[in-house]
Amino acid sequence: MDVFANLATGFAAAGTLQNLWFALIGCTLGTLIGVLPGIGPIPTIAILLPVTYGLNPLSSLVMLAGIYYGAQYGGSTTSILVNMPGEASSIVTCIDGHQMAKQGRAGAALAVAALGSFFAGCVGTIFICAFAPPLAALAQQFNSPDYFSLMVLGLLTAVVLAHGSVIKAIAMIVIGLLFGLVGTDVNSGATRYTFGVSVLWDGLDFLPMVIGMFGVVEIIRNLEQPDVGRSAITARFRDLWPSMKDFHESWRAVIRGTFLGAILGILPGGGVVLASFAAYTLEKKIAKDPSRFGKGAIEGVAGPESANNSAAQTSFIPLLTLGLPSNAIMALMMGAMMIQGIQPGSAVMTSRPDLFWGLVASMWIGNLMLVIINLPMIGIWVKLLSLPYRFLYPAILLFCVIGVYSTNNNSVLMVFTAGFGLFGYILVRLGCEPAPMVLGFILGPLMEENLRRSLVLSRGDPMIFVQRPISAILLVLSACVVALIVLPALRKTREEAFQE
Amino acid sequence: MRTGTLAIGGATLLLVAGFDPVVTQAQQYPTQDIRFICAFPPGSGADVLVRYFADKVRPLTGKNIIVENRSGAGGNIAIEYVSRAKPDGYTIFVHGASGTAASMSLFKNPPVDVAKTIQVVSTINRQPFMVLVDAKSPYRTLADLTAAMKPKGNKASYATAAPFGTVVGEVYKLGSGVQAVEVPYKNAIDSLNDQLSGAIDYAVHDPVYALAEQRKGDLRILAVSTAERLKANPDFPTLKELGVSDLNMMGWWAAMVPQGTPKAATDQINKWFDQVVGSEETGKFLASFGGDQLIMPPDKAQELFLQEIKNWADYVRIARIVPAG
Numbered sequence: 001m002d003v004f005a006n007l008a009t010g011f012a013a014a015g016t017l018q019n020l021w022f023a024l025i026g027c028t029l030g031t032l033i034g035v036l037p038g039i040g041p042i043p044t045i046a047i048l049l050p051v052t053y054g055l056n057p058l059s060s061l062v063m064l065a066g067i068y069y070g071a072q073y074g075g076s077t078t079s080i081l082v083n084m085p086g087e088a089s090s091i092v093t094c095i096d097g098h099q100m101a102k103q104g105r106a107g108a109a110l111a112v113a114a115l116g117s118f119f120a121g122c123v124g125t126i127f128i129c130a131f132a133p134p135l136a137a138l139a140q141q142f143n144s145p146d147y148f149s150l151m152v153l154g155l156l157t158a159v160v161l162a163h164g165s166v167i168k169a170i171a172m173i174v175i176g177l178l179f180g181l182v183g184t185d186v187n188s189g190a191t192r193y194t195f196g197v198s199v200l201w202d203g204l205d206f207l208p209m210v211i212g213m214f215g216v217v218e219i220i221r222n223l224e225q226p227d228v229g230r231s232a233i234t235a236r237f238r239d240l241w242p243s244m245k246d247f248h249e250s251w252r253a254v255i256r257g258t259f260l261g262a263i264l265g266i267l268p269g270g271g272v273v274l275a276s277f278a279a280y281t282l283e284k285k286i287a288k289d290p291s292r293f294g295k296g297a298i299e300g301v302a303g304p305e306s307a308n309n310s311a312a313q314t315s316f317i318p319l320l321t322l323g324l325p326s327n328a329i330m331a332l333m334m335g336a337m338m339i340q341g342i343q344p345g346s347a348v349m350t351s352r353p354d355l356f357w358g359l360v361a362s363m364w365i366g367n368l369m370l371v372i373i374n375l376p377m378i379g380i381w382v383k384l385l386s387l388p389y390r391f392l393y394p395a396i397l398l399f400c401v402i403g404v405y406s407t408n409n410n411s412v413l414m415v416f417t418a419g420f421g422l423f424g425y426i427l428v429r430l431g432c433e434p435a436p437m438v439l440g441f442i443l444g445p446l447m448e449e450n451l452r453r454s455l456v457l458s459r460g461d462p463m464i465f466v467q468r469p470i471s472a473i474l475l476v477l478s479a480c481v482v483a484l485i486v487l488p489a490l491r492k493t494r495e496e497a498f499q500e
Numbered sequence: 501m502r503t504g505t506l507a508i509g510g511a512t513l514l515l516v517a518g519f520d521p522v523v524t525q526a527q528q529y530p531t532q533d534i535r536f537i538c539a540f541p542p543g544s545g546a547d548v549l550v551r552y553f554a555d556k557v558r559p560l561t562g563k564n565i566i567v568e569n570r571s572g573a574g575g576n577i578a579i580e581y582v583s584r585a586k587p588d589g590y591t592i593f594v595h596g597a598s599g600t601a602a603s604m605s606l607f608k609n610p611p612v613d614v615a616k617t618i619q620v621v622s623t624i625n626r627q628p629f630m631v632l633v634d635a636k637s638p639y640r641t642l643a644d645l646t647a648a649m650k651p652k653g654n655k656a657s658y659a660t661a662a663p664f665g666t667v668v669g670e671v672y673k674l675g676s677g678v679q680a681v682e683v684p685y686k687n688a689i690d691s692l693n694d695q696l697s698g699a700i701d702y703a704v705h706d707p708v709y710a711l712a713e714q715r716k717g718d719l720r721i722l723a724v725s726t727a728e729r730l731k732a733n734p735d736f737p738t739l740k741e742l743g744v745s746d747l748n749m750m751g752w753w754a755a756m757v758p759q760g761t762p763k764a765a766t767d768q769i770n771k772w773f774d775q776v777v778g779s780e781e782t783g784k785f786l787a788s789f790g791g792d793q794l795i796m797p798p799d800k801a802q803e804l805f806l807q808e809i810k811n812w813a814d815y816v817r818i819a820r821i822v823p824a825g
Contacts, residue, residue: 143694184574186686189663189824198580198611201573201824341545343689408541408571449686456683457657457699 003129010357014365019062022055023362026063027369030070034086035078035381039396041071041087042435043218045332046210047396049339050403057340058355062362064336068329069121069312069363072272073370076113076305077381080106089272089308092280096293096300103296108242112250112298113305114374120258120306121367124313127262128320128360132349135321138470139346142322145454145464149474151447154268154324156481158439161267161274166485168432176440179204180448187452199412206335208404208413209441212420213427213434214328215400219393220425242298250302253283257306265311266318271327272308279307313363319344320356324443328435331442529589529765533564537585537593539578541571545708545789549753550594552785553624556776574824575599576611583617587758589765593618597754597801598664601808605816606663608823615809617759620801621766622773624753627791628724629668630710630736632703634695635720642676642722642742645702649678652701656680659691659703663821668725668739668749669704670819675744692718706751707790725749732787749815752794754801770798 013019033044045064052060075087080097093113100109142150155173162169182193183203194200242250260282261275283303284293293300316333318324323345325331337344342352349356374381404417424434458464466472536554540546547569554565570578578593579600585591593600597620604610612618631642639645649656658680660666669682683700685691688709694700696718703719711733713719724730727740727748739745755773757766776782777793786793796804816823 140693141697143697143699184824186684189822191824198573198576201576202571339541343687347689347692409568410570410572410577453683453685453694456681457694459681 002133006353006357007129007361009353010359010361013058013354013358014062014362019059019358019362020365022059022063023066023366024369026066027070027366027373030067031074031370031373031381032384033067034071034074034090035384036387036392037078037082037084037086039218039222041068042328042332043214044071045329045336046207046214047400047403049207049210049332049336050406052336053339057337057342057352058358060336060340061333061355061359062366064333065316065359065363066366069309069366070370072305072309072312073114073117073374074381076117076301077110077374077378078385080109080113080301081382082385089276090305091273092276092304093301095280096295096297099294099296100298100301105296108246108298109301110378111242111375112246112302114371116250116254116257116302116306117309118367118371119254120261120310121313121370122364123258124262124265124310125360125364125367127310127314128317128363131266132317132321132356135317136346136349139322142346142470143468144450144457145468146470146474148447148450148454149465149471149478150322150324151443151450153474153478153481154326155440155443155447156478156485157268158436160481160484162433162436164431164433169436172427172432172434172436173440176437177444179209179437180441180444186449187456197412199410203445204441205408205413205416208416209420210332210335210438211400211404212417213424213438215396216417216421217424217428217434219397220421221428222389222393246298250298253299253302254306256282257303258310261307261310262314264307265314266326268318268324268326271315271329272311275307275311276304279303316359320348320359321346325439328438331438334442529762529768530561530563532590533566534561534590534592536565536567537578537582537591537595538567538569539571539575539593539595541569549789553594553755553773553776556779556782557772560772560775574603574606576603576607579603579614579618580611582756582758583612583614585758587760589757589761589769591758592621592769593756594624595753595756596751597623597756597805598751598808598812600756601805602663602812602815604809605812606821606823615806618756618805619759619761619766620754620756620805621798622755622770622777623794623796623801624755624773624777625786625789625791626726626750626752626794627707627789628726628730628738628750629664629704630707630721630725631668631672631723632695632705632710632713632719632721633701634698635717637720639720639722642737642739642744645722646676646678649680649701650676652680654679654681656701657683657699659683659685659688659695659700659705661685661688661691661705664749664751665704665706666821667815667819671725671745671747671749672704672739674818675739695719711790731792733790751791754805766798
């Protein structure tokens, strides 16, 4: 089997001492920021991007990916023990997880969350092995018009699956698209919106934007809230093993959550948060006695925690095969690859199989590490919750500033970082999520480039977008997505779904 | 105590300086760490080249060499930075001299006049751009391609991803009578799918991409833009010998310093680079970038640089490139 040969390549690449070390760093960091409320994987990855310059591409991806799925493990700990989500994707875990902890079943809840996550992580990895190669083969047939249609579909799906108001999600994507226009136009060589500032000729820099919008904003946001003491329900290691009854009640939920998460992770605009919410809703809907939910139902922990972890793995599929980042984290991973001179897309699998399969293998290794990091060492993580933020935040801010400056030794970028920090904070106060904006910023220039190039190739005839079958299918799908947004009946279902 | 030491130190300096300035400088350079300026972001292909030279030159200097990345605005940020740096031999710009010359014509308002601010000390390599077709296509030679493209008129399309490609593409069309339409890409690799599906008839790209795709068996190289064949890849005919153009269009890298740098320092830098560039290891390294080693005396190199500034004014006019900025 090809897959096994490929996986062997991957394990050989990921199994080097250096890569194991970076997987461990990533997983530990991910658990840490997952446990700590207030700082999530997006700002962490954004802040660490400059560090990856000095690493080889595989090590840097292994580490950044570890932070992402590691945070899914750590987030559940805080949710269960403190009733405070360490991570957005663990919000629903609070509902039943903390109730379980209050009833003295904290150990069981933590163990189910970790083992469910491990199972989901392994299945997610298998999903990547199964679906990535055929998708990449398809992507090699993609021409400029197909890429344009793919970007359209990606942005529209991001609107549908975004949280909160549709109008705000569209507005954020458009702002992102507009920011993406800054710089030298590929077709004519004209510079746009540069105001005579030569730093802007290559477009707005990605790092100051993401570090400002996510890193700096996260700190300001947290400073708004007083640093209240967090009291945790203690859990001892020997209490961790769930009972047979717990196993019996949760294994189906784990499997359902895993598959639901795997599918929602692949969708553009989907990801871990959507997956965990959807899994909770599903568990509640199909339960024989829905009234148990909210009072410590173990399925309410097992389903969402498995779902967010498998979604974290499968959301790599569109990025690594089509070059399409499905959410803000993947947009950051795309940035990390481009920093290393690797264009994400189907070419990664053929030209850098060690990189692709190495990353997949590292996810499996990382999941194993995470079970060990999270279960026996749970006491350490709980202690970290008492870490005063007055030490943590200045350190993070300093790290942000050094990171941005060191990439180009240019102080103008610091001004951009501060500006984006302020802008991001205003957006947050207005209730707008910055994540769709980053998607728009990344996809906008690609979309424009492919649109105009297609029209040059067709000598101005827009029919080129429907004459190519791949492009036509993608546009039909896009039309369906628009219908989802516009049709009132469907819009209602979407709102209801998010209500739950 | 302190004042005393300073006074003595100052007196020694004065004495020595008064004695023979040139010799002292030659003995003294380098007395501190040296900076190599790279006009591309860390981790990029060009950055690899700059860091290779930093690693190889470092042991010869006995000092540390720091690579400073000042990327952006098509190299203009680095060019301006080097032009305004202190001309003391401690700021060395390792970059495309051709690109530095081209910046005078590619931008509407170049921040500095490189003919007056930059001096070429040591040449590094020369590399051509290459004309490429799909390996499955029936075009075995440039003549085949020309014969097939001419009847297609402006229905034919070709890909470019850099101003250099635009220029070579235009020169080929002028010399052959082909009337294909240019389709610009951001990166050469982006054009591969379009070319393999037949939407693009041919492409004019950098040698790193061209050689990689040739090796993979996807594309075929039909011609190179330099007037002479490459030593590293002597099989590829030149546009000149194929009778398309008599221009010698080449990208060449060099070590450059701000003008006014003492001759003692430039001589030393030239010695270091000639030694590194001339090694067999560097020859292999540069061949992986699709080019040959290039060694010439500093005055000849500066002459070539000034000529290149004029060449690019012509190229930009021929290719009707609108200056940016």
